[in-house]
Every structure is written in structure tokens, then in C-alpha cells.
Amino acid sequence: MCTLDGCGSHEHLGPPPKATDEQRRLFLKGAAALPLAVVLADPMLAHAAGHGLDKVTITTPEGDEMVAEIAMPHTLPAPTVILIHEWWGLNDHIRAVAAEYAKQGYIALAVDLYGEPPATTPDGARALMSSMDPVVATRKLQSSVEFLRGHKDSTGKVGSVGWCFGGGWSLNTALATDIDAAVIYYGNVNKTPEQVATLSAPIMGHFGTLDKNINKEMVDGFERSLRIAGKTDYEFFWYDADHAFANPTGGRYDSEDAMLAWNRTMAFFDEHLS
Incomplete structure (x- = not known):
């Protein structure tokens, strides 16, 4: 959302x-x-x-193809992280974040769920998002997890992180696979207890109190679903900030909260992927 x-x-x-x-x-x-x-x-x-990222082609068992981009750390083998773009699509912003993850010691795979040039306007982003087949997207993410688990330089540990549109899909990845950790930045978490029953990974969520869409009502409902389903390995952080507070290209960017969320994310991945 x-x-x-x-x-x-x-x-x-x-x-x-x-x-x-x-x-x-x-x-x-x-x-x-x-x-x-x-x-x-x-x-x-x-x-x-x-x-400097390298292109890789991920192919699902059903024959769907996705061209993703991968950044490699200096020290190998290494744990891995899937980065899932905002509604704009895979752009230089996400590529640069992937490069930074590699500097932090992770094999970083920036996926492209659209397979189209990234949008530069809200209308363009909305069109890309609405044209995506969620069933195919899920298969692509499942195959991305398998690709990273089997990568010759991987330790076998896989995490996911996404922002906004990608935050919701980071959660979806954790529901559809057996990844080791997932981070959600202000993504759609509107899930029922039945939908979260498959969750096995610890999750971390970053949310803004000023966000009118990914709001406390939604997140509280998600937490209720987790509790009903018997899931306890999660932690949610609230920031005095708006939607997309971690994106410095936008007017809602909050430098202190963005850095705090980054540090928490790095500590979370260090704990669960090392």
C-alpha cells in the first residue's frame, strides 16, 4: 500500500x-x-x-524469469539479503542500498518484481504496481530464496528487507518461504491469523506514527493476528515520522529515525543471519 x-x-x-x-x-x-x-x-x-552490481536471471519452476542485480561483499562466504524495491521499481536508489549491504558483509540481491523500467511519477508507479501478478511475484521471491541458499558463496542464511510496497512483499516472502529473518519498512501488514500461520522467521517492523495508511490500527491488527497464530518472534518500532521516513529523496525523510532504523536492522540481521 x-x-x-x-x-x-x-x-x-x-x-x-x-x-x-x-x-x-x-x-x-x-x-x-x-x-x-x-x-x-x-x-x-x-x-x-x-x-557495479551484476545482473542475474532467476527462473521459477513454472518458467517465469526475473532479472535481478547482485552485490558481493569482500569476505566470502557470506549471509544473504533480498532487497525488495518501493513501488517505483528497481532503481538506482535500491541498487545503491544493495551496494551498501555488500559493504556491511552481505550478498545483496536487489530483485525486480516488475520487469519494467522504474517509474518516475506516482501515476507510473501505480500502473506498474497494479499490473504485477502477485502469484508470479511470490514465485519469483521463492526462487530468489532458493538461488541465494544455493549460491556458491552463500552461508545458506537468507533475509529479506523491503520498503513500502517492498515492505509488504518482505513479509510475503517470509510467509511463502523458510527465510531466516525479514524486515518491513512501513509496508502493508494487513494479514489474518490464517495467513500468518506459515510464518517461521523472526520479523522486524519499522513504522511511522504519522503514516495515515500503514497506521497503528493496521499494525495492531497484524500483531493480534500474530498472537492468535502463536507467533512471538517479532519486534515493531514506532518513530515520530511519516511514511517513507527512511527515503532521503522525499520530503518526509527523517535522518535520525532513518539511521536508528538502519542500525536496528543491521543488528537484527547480524543476530539472525550470522
Whole structure:
């Protein structure tokens, strides 16, 4: 579920984190590092950060194909994480985050559930999202898990993380597979006790108190479903922030909460995927 202006608006209500000209020059030459938020807020830097990913083709048993992109860490073997894009599709923003996950020691697989060029407008994103077949998407994610478990450089541990549209699909991945951990950033968690009965992975959720769609009523209902189904291995965090607070390309970006959510996510994956 996404709000009218989406998972991170392309119009700013306030200034995003910004690199100086010298910092940009050094980063583009590969001679300097920058905080992830600064990279993501600058399209040229995000493109540079994510350009080194390799394309891989994931094929389901039913013959559906998906071209995903993979980032490799220096130290192998390594645990793995599936990154699921916002409603925009697989863009440089997600590629750059995948590259950062690789720097943190994970094999990072950025999936593309649309198989189309990413959208740049809410109408375009809405069209992509509505045209996607959820049954096929589930099969692609199941096959992505199998791909990573069997990867020659994998430890066999697999996690998933997604934002907005991708947050809901990170949960769906945990319901449809036996992954080892799942993280949800302000994604649709409207599930019944029967739907969560298959959950075996620990989950972490990040939600904003100002989010009118992925709101407390929805998350409380999800927690009730988990309890009824006997699921206890979950933790939800609430931030004084709005939807898409972790996306520095949007006017709702909250730097402190984004960093706190990032650190919690890294600690969660370190605990469950190491």
C-alpha cells in the first residue's frame, strides 16, 4: 500500500542531505566514502554507487524469469539479503542500498518484481504496481530464496528487507518461504491469523506514527493476528515520522529515525543471519 505521493516523493518539502562539490568529485573518482543518505539523495551519486552490481536471471519452476542485480561483499562466504524495491521499481536508489549491504558483509540481491523500467511519477508507479501478478511475484521471491541458499558463496542464511510496497512483499516472502529473518519498512501488514500461520522467521517492523495508511490500527491488527497464530518472534518500532521516513529523496525523510532504523536492522540481521 502506498500513499498518493508514494514511497518517497520526488518533490522535496525540505532540503535533503547534500554532498559538497569536492565530496561529490572524490566519491565519483572512488577516492572517498559518503554516508548512505547523502548518496541516496543525489541521483548521480546513487547511480555511481549502484552501477557495479551484476545482473542475474532467476527462473521459477513454472518458467517465469526475473532479472535481478547482485552485490558481493569482500569476505566470502557470506549471509544473504533480498532487497525488495518501493513501488517505483528497481532503481538506482535500491541498487545503491544493495551496494551498501555488500559493504556491511552481505550478498545483496536487489530483485525486480516488475520487469519494467522504474517509474518516475506516482501515476507510473501505480500502473506498474497494479499490473504485477502477485502469484508470479511470490514465485519469483521463492526462487530468489532458493538461488541465494544455493549460491556458491552463500552461508545458506537468507533475509529479506523491503520498503513500502517492498515492505509488504518482505513479509510475503517470509510467509511463502523458510527465510531466516525479514524486515518491513512501513509496508502493508494487513494479514489474518490464517495467513500468518506459515510464518517461521523472526520479523522486524519499522513504522511511522504519522503514516495515515500503514497506521497503528493496521499494525495492531497484524500483531493480534500474530498472537492468535502463536507467533512471538517479532519486534515493531514506532518513530515520530511519516511514511517513507527512511527515503532521503522525499520530503518526509527523517535522518535520525532513518539511521536508528538502519542500525536496528543491521543488528537484527547480524543476530539472525550470522
